[in-house]
Amino acid sequence: MAESSMSETHGLFSSDLPPLPENRIVVGFGMVSVDYVAIVDAFPKPDEKVRGRSLQVFGGGNAANALTCASRLGLTPKLITMVGDDSLGKSALAELEADGVDTSLVKISNGGTSTSTYVIVDKQMKTRTCIYTLGVPAMVPDDLPKAKLKSALADAKLAYFDGRSTKPAMVVAQEAARMGIPILVEAERKKAGLGGLLDLATYIICSEKFPQAWTSVSSMPKALVSILLKYPTVKFVIVTLGEKGCLMIDRRACGEDPDLDAIDADSLTESLKLKIDENVTTPTYVSSVSSVRLKANGIGTLDGKLLLGTAEKIPPSEILDTTGAGDAFIGAVLYALCAGMPPEKMLPFACQVAAIACRALGARAGLPYRADPRLASFLRQTNG
Template structure:
């Protein structure tokens, strides 16, 4: 059968809106109450102008976005299947790409002025490293989104204070035999990391937090076994996100080493199937909530359910930003008490 004889696929809804990991996460943070500033590059085309207008409407500072007089802004077509709840992304990277010369020292210093936290999705590694080095010199903590292995990502990871990883990244990066062992390995390899999170979609997330306690009384515990014991505490009948935490122990990953810290298991919200519209941007929403939580000083036990609640809200609308909640959302009220 030739492609010419295939019936056209019906499309029920079309939404055109801004995207990109960092832009989505900062939009989420801004709606929650953060002062957000984005460093990026777009073209002076219809998509670029729309991106700026949308970010500014959400309160994101766009003064450090470089606007190229020529070229084309990045663009992604996202096809959402209502029946299978899957999505297909067709990405056009745009041009010209951001380079370090787009961010002279004066603009870099302006971008970091008053910053309490810097977040990277590392899509433009050279310019990201330039910002990361300056942020480190100014003792500004760094959160990195480790979605997949990228050129230049390792250099930024070495400077990071916090990391959020996709489900596959920790083991792919460390070659550890399990997720929990991989998280322990990441803390050992990256001594500046205070915590690392791996997101698991509907299966929640896992966080390993470094603790500075050096008491000889700390019990040495296998990370895999500890994770399994936390999983047994879950109550699958509970719809709202929860968090289960270990005490501070010497977390051991066999053949890798030990690190003093805690292991936390966060659950996702159990969303009724008919309420799930689109999972696009759910990970960015989670990251945006973590950005807010770090800046607000939330402990991990509160941060993980909060981020899961925000991500669940995103899944209830079409597009990466439509469902991002505002601080006034009643579902978030318990977290702001």
Template structure:
């Protein structure tokens, strides 16, 4: 395959991911079972999972060099997780392996009628604690890293890693799924946040997602951008502008700004797109104002016959965002690119099987004129 059809990178950036890994037991059923019912699977698969494991796998397939920090046990599931990650090009040398206990795992029920998935998670034991990662190992793991990713689990250990990354001026991306104990301290160190649909309003108590994003940017002054993923409805991103862009810009209510963007989307386009506001002083009464740019990203329209499983779609999206940061993609290319990667994942069962490789020629269409 020619180099023209390979996803471009000026280098091979090292990234570090800390958080959940596990084994997923995926059961596809004709319809979600009712209480006390007996039902048969139509398909069953066992594969690696966990937000960090999935995100690092996605990043590896896109051409990055991920290192992963987490904890498993020296049991069969733990060994299989490590082998699967290593086969994908993820450096597992910083995984903590307990001689006793059990590795994390999840039961995932995939409803083939509604195309939804229900996850039942069992944490590993013993849990990871800061003492599991000596300072020398931590420094080695962070050596040369471009970005450090956290899925906001095991926050005591995450904060130790994040503080060291902060001291070394390594960029930090937080995947905020829901409010958790210790998350606020992590968010205070973040350069980038990617969050689930419910997180912004739950964390800020704002009345709308755009108002919540503005509140997040104001509460976390280090942030360069915050993204909220909305499933099949797309994504919204608020990017803070640099200071020298803030003079002589118009003011606009942030909710009104989003409404104006969504009205211009082209519903006839099947592939993901991105619509951006100009640099604007975005305001929300009772919250404040931010000079920035609001983006609305659409998703790929996947034919129903091709939509298999949404497990791990958010992890795929975030893995693509990590690539975009390392490749210096502008947001108008980053958001459609990440949406395409997430949609590709949804065409296969489980969080990893459908993740595209950097040799996928279609990926380059999102990165033209960048390198």
């Protein structure tokens, strides 16, 4: 598709919206897969047979989903990954290219097999269970020629890693760090080699179970404090909480004030929850003052700003599939960082994008475009 027609299709130059970020190139490293999504009335018990209501095939994979979201919002993403030269790999790349994701950096393995995922969507509980089979062979550092890598990163605003294939990911991350490119790392679960990526991270976005599993700390707020103390180059950490929204600690705007009173991180979080207006259905936020000293007993103290982002209250009848909601959130954060959104704007925007994505089957079918009217108020706020 020609550049002009692509822009018109995506609504990139709507006069009702703020201008696109000046630098919107994002390089992402991670998984691309093909998802087989089966809908069932209720998740089966062991050794039970159930009737599937439908079976559909979609593109998937954390990095591929997040970059597709970023592309639809107006960024220019490039994906580094590896697929087999099988039919799955070819269809996965064709779908990404149709959505404006640059796949010129994708390594194609001759005779290899591509990653696939079986997703079971439970209509009764509104959950999804994923069973994925990794592609063969796995990507290795030698698959990343340094000259090509430097060229790919040359104009990037951000580098993003979905936390998978950590050995080759480290090669990309180390080069990005040498070039001074901010790094966003997704931390979904404990994984060998993930610590090396977190050492280089500028921003971290976690799944709900990760912070306490990674730190062995008793509460979520204290675990986030522990993560920021362990990784001093990280400017903020966010944990996504599904229908409960998200929790963020941001230390970017905080100066060094020795007279700040220390506030228990758990107590502050609970007090902020009480400020949430339950009658508001659209995503919003509540936060501490600009700078507080967060105390986590037995761990330490940290100067930062604590924010709670709320999720959209979606009528149950409108929720079709939560697959890829976290990827949509990350894609929106990538856009927000390129656009210079403050966290007070970024969290509601990302929660709104994730909520829209839950209204369609598969990880990408519901991802909104920049011109989607449901995003208009969130995008216009970037000028305020």
